[in-house]
Amino acid sequence: MERVFIGDLRQHIGAKVKIKGWLQTLRDQKKMQFLIVRDHTGLVQVAFEKQTDTAMAEKISGLGAESAVVITGLVVDNPIVKLGGLELQLHTLEVESNAAAPLPLDPFAETLPSLDYRLDWRFLDLRRPQAQAIFRVQTTAVMAMREYWLQNGFIEMHSPKLMGSASESGAEVFAVDYFERKAYLAQSPQFYKQMAMAAGFERVFEIGPAFRADPSFTSRHMTEFTSVDMEMSWIDSHEDVMAFQERWLQYVYQRVKDKHDAEIREHFGFDLLVPAVPFPRIPMAEAREIVEKMGYRIPPEKKGDIDPEGERLIGKYVKEKYGHDFVFLTDWSINVRPFYHMRHPENNNITRSFDLIASGLEITTGAQREHRYDVLVKQAQEKGLSLDSIQFYLDFFRYGCPSHGGLGLGLSRLMMVMLNLSNVREAVYLFRGPTRLTP
RNA sequence: GGGGGCGUGGUGUAGUGGUUUAACAUGCGGCCCUGUCAAGGCCGAGAUCGCGGGUUCGAAUCCCGUCGCUCCCGCCA
Secondary structure (H helix, E strand, O other), rough: OEEOOOOHHHHOOOOOEEEEEEEEEEEOOOEEEEEEEEOOOOEEEEEEEEEHOOHHHHHHHOOOOOOEEEEEEEEEEOOOOOOOEEEEEEEEEEEEOOOOOOOOOOOOOOOOOOHHHHHHOHHHOOOOOHHHHHHHHHHHHHHHHHHHHHHOOOOOOOOEEEOOOOOOOOOOOOEEEEOOEEEEEOOHHHHHHHHHHHHOOOOOEEEEEOOOOOOOOOOOOOOEEEEEEEEEEOOOOHHHHHHHHHHHHHHHHHHHHHHHHHHHHHHHOOOOOOOOOOEEEHHHHHHHHHHHHHOOOOOOOOOOOOOOHEEEEHHHHHHHOOOEEEEEEEEEEHOOOOOOOEEOOOOEEEEOOOEEEEEEEEEEEEEEEEEOOOHHHHHHOOOOOOOHHHHHHHHOOOOOOEEEEEEEEEEHHHHHHHOOOOHHHHHHOOOOEEOOOOO
16 A cells, blocks of 8 residues: 555545554543654544454554554544544554653653754754754755756866865864875865866856864854855956855745745744845945944954944844845955955955855855966965965966856855744754764 | 853753752653543652852852853854
8 A cells, every 4th residue: 555645635535545654642542542643744643443453452552652653544534633624544553663752852842952952862853843844945945056056057066075285274174084194174165166167167066064173152153064155257256246146045035935935934933035136235344334333333353344243233234224134245354355365456455255144144255266376376475375285276277267256155054044043053954063973 | 262141850940048858841650531632630750959169057049160051252154
């Protein structure tokens, strides 16, 4: 007998069917037993009259909550049943895997344990439909990203995560034993994306892990995260990258809304808003003025930069003034940008770069890259980098490399913003932080 | 790395110097009732109040240290 999804049972009234799922609740009475069974499409009540088969009744009584079961039975219409007005009259029960009692974490308790405890028992935590909805939405979002890229001539790449030397910053990389020497985990596919530009790929994207050895204890940082990266050639400025990103994100939001509108409303309690293009753009210098005018004093050490509180305020300002959740902060000072960001020809102190702030949270950094070898070398030296260690990278620009730019986006941060989650640890399948390496 | 907050049965909380043999909810076990449906009722097991030291006649409660968690800053996606 073919398995029928619980959500489709209405179409099988009067038929004998097989369902597979988890025993969410067992109401074990004197004469009757009611099993509430869940699969990823919904819940159904299974009824069993104990006197018809006392051995079966005992078997049912022994089931722990959240046991994995396969049940066959007759689907009957029954308006008295509050759960969908139908039920399954049990014929056979196969216990695929009994669940020990008590559960360390009850996914369906009215109060949720602390996040840290939930992460200890993540596989049980993830049985909550709301948690699963996050990853259904993410699947659609990633699919939409790929669709849009493919429609626009992008090539997918997979760059190595083991590197022979720490890339530009050095301080925040993980070192791992690599036979007789050290290797380093990539904090970004940045250099390899640019290599693809030098290789003539013109447009590339990569969705892959990135590693940061910063001991960051915040609701938005992870030591390992999924980075969404893209790079495109023959651009005129960072404006081309922003123009691409906003349409790309609009497409992603539209696809998610088309597919998950009801689900998001049910589990997260709001209507997903597809952002209008163009997104507002505010140069950093202007953003600082706006925030100061709002009465916030940016810490003095933040020259040419803005702090997270400032970003939240800018997010608020843009929401009020333009009714928009997204804002590009552009033209950052060279002091706070890496050497490979291209500088404005008319003002050499600012870069052709941007961050995308979504609901006050930084989710993207992007820029036009410097592709002129001599300028790049000069900028690297200015930042005090040893040319030897990046020579392989510098070589990309010696034999014909087009102008290019791109961006990196934190996938879980996007999910956080899209679904209004307060902590990345909710938005990622398994969290990795300075003190968490399990499960 | 710096700062704030928290740490009480499995889980979530109350109690913030003495009437606490540490309470409540939920979960777990048992019994009763019932075509149940956020089920209901009764009984029971389960916490030396993170750990160590100190103050005090007396500490879950105050102090110090330590560990863990958490949030913010730094760093960033």
